[in-house]
Amino acid sequence: xxxxxxxxxxxxxxxxxxxxxxxxxxxxxxxxxxxxxxxxxxxxxxxxxxxxxxxxxxxxxxxxxxxxxxxxxxxxxxxxxxxxxxxxxxxxxxxxxxxxxxxxxxxxxxxxxxxxxxxxxxxxxxxxxxxxxxxxxxxxxxxxxxxxxxxxxxxxxxxxx
Amino acid sequence: xxxxxxxxxxxxxxxxxxxxxxxxxxxxxxxxxxxxxxxxxxxxxxxxxxxxxxxxxxxxxxxxxxxxxxxxxxxxxxxxxxxxxxxxxxxxxxxxxxxxxxxxxxxxxxxxxxxxxxxxxxxxxxxxxxxxxxxxxxxxxxxxxxxxxxxxxxxxxxxxxxxxxxxxxxxxxxxxxxxxxxxxxxxxxxxxxxxxxxxxxxxx
Numbered sequence: 001x002x003x004x005x006x007x008x009x010x011x012x013x014x015x016x017x018x019x020x021x022x023x024x025x026x027x028x029x030x031x032x033x034x035x036x037x038x039x040x041x042x043x044x045x046x047x048x049x050x051x052x053x054x055x056x057x058x059x060x061x062x063x064x065x066x067x068x069x070x071x072x073x074x075x076x077x078x079x080x081x082x083x084x085x086x087x088x089x090x091x092x093x094x095x096x097x098x099x100x101x102x103x104x105x106x107x108x109x110x111x112x113x114x115x116x117x118x119x120x121x122x123x124x125x126x127x128x129x130x131x132x133x134x135x136x137x138x139x140x141x142x143x144x145x146x147x148x149x150x151x152x153x154x155x156x157x158x159x160x161x
Numbered sequence: 162x163x164x165x166x167x168x169x170x171x172x173x174x175x176x177x178x179x180x181x182x183x184x185x186x187x188x189x190x191x192x193x194x195x196x197x198x199x200x201x202x203x204x205x206x207x208x209x210x211x212x213x214x215x216x217x218x219x220x221x222x223x224x225x226x227x228x229x230x231x232x233x234x235x236x237x238x239x240x241x242x243x244x245x246x247x248x249x250x251x252x253x254x255x256x257x258x259x260x261x262x263x264x265x266x267x268x269x270x271x272x273x274x275x276x277x278x279x280x281x282x283x284x285x286x287x288x289x290x291x292x293x294x295x296x297x298x299x300x301x302x303x304x305x306x307x308x309x310x311x312x313x314x315x316x317x318x319x320x321x322x323x324x325x326x327x328x329x330x331x332x333x334x335x336x337x338x339x340x341x342x343x344x345x346x347x348x349x350x351x352x353x354x355x356x357x358x359x360x361x362x363x364x365x
Contacts (some may be wrong), residue, residue, distance in 0.1 A: 007316070008210060008212070008325075009212045009213055009311075009318060010322070011213070015236050024216075024221070024222035024223050024282030024309070024311050024316075025216065025222035025309035025310055025311015025312045025313075025314075026311065026312060026315070027309075027311060027313060027314070027316060028312075028315050028316060028319055029319070047317065048315070048319050048322050049273055049319060049322055049323065050279030055323060060326065064321065076303040095311065096228070096230075096306045096308065096312055096313060096315070096316050097228070097230040097304040097305075097306055097316060098304055099232070099301070099304055109320050124351055135306070136308055136312070137308040137311060137312025137313070137315075138309075138311065138312070139222075139223055139311075148216035149212075154225055154309060
């Protein structure tokens, strides 16, 4: 029986092989999966907002793309992952409701994706696959055995990246 | 800087709860008028919850639910979202169209009807808020989405998340004959609007 570890909103976790990390019902949030193929250590952070900089209450680092990814990297290194082997896959960042005048607030999904990519670039972590955008929710499962990310949706099928 | 749900004192929470009660009552009355039938309502529960617990209210993050979303403008800015589980949504649609289908799937007609109900519920809710606070409030056209609860809830949660770690929602149970509809209202004032709202209610 393989452990399936749930990661909630604004939360993160890591696992050794053969653990599985999952986050259920990603909407405009982004699930960022980091993986070190050499040690098979996997990590997942479920961020809600692009940046901790403009927010007063920013004590929860896992809530923001900029601080959440850094925190996850540090945690993975602490348990034995190799910094220069890390690769990433991301999913989510949907726009759940459609409005004609797309205000900043409603575009939060795409802002989360942009901030996530910027942070990964800054940290020099290659982004090897993504399933982002659209207007539908996703449940994701990250398998530490293989590094495969499984994405399930309602009405848009299931895929592996 | 505005204040967040996390920082409210018990008096402010009580006042917001009372507004929730009045708003939900008026919303039920409006629905009752629309279908010309008596609608009973449980006393609405006003909850202030941590993010991670919100999805559990509607059966977990992967449960398919309907969200109807509105933008609020005027003296305060923000949004309203009505969240209904799929079973309740079907009942509500049946109730409106006076039919008795047992199919679980919602067709275009159902969704359109739900959008309209969302409009009426939110509109009457907002107008009672406007009366109580003397604030001028208008509401956008509705936008409806049907998907996993986690994904739908992420929208109000992100909006609340810009100022705090908790959300406020009003849980209302409506009854008409054998129908039982569970609905959840999220009232989400923008950062600066929260203070205006509390001030106009005399509790800031």
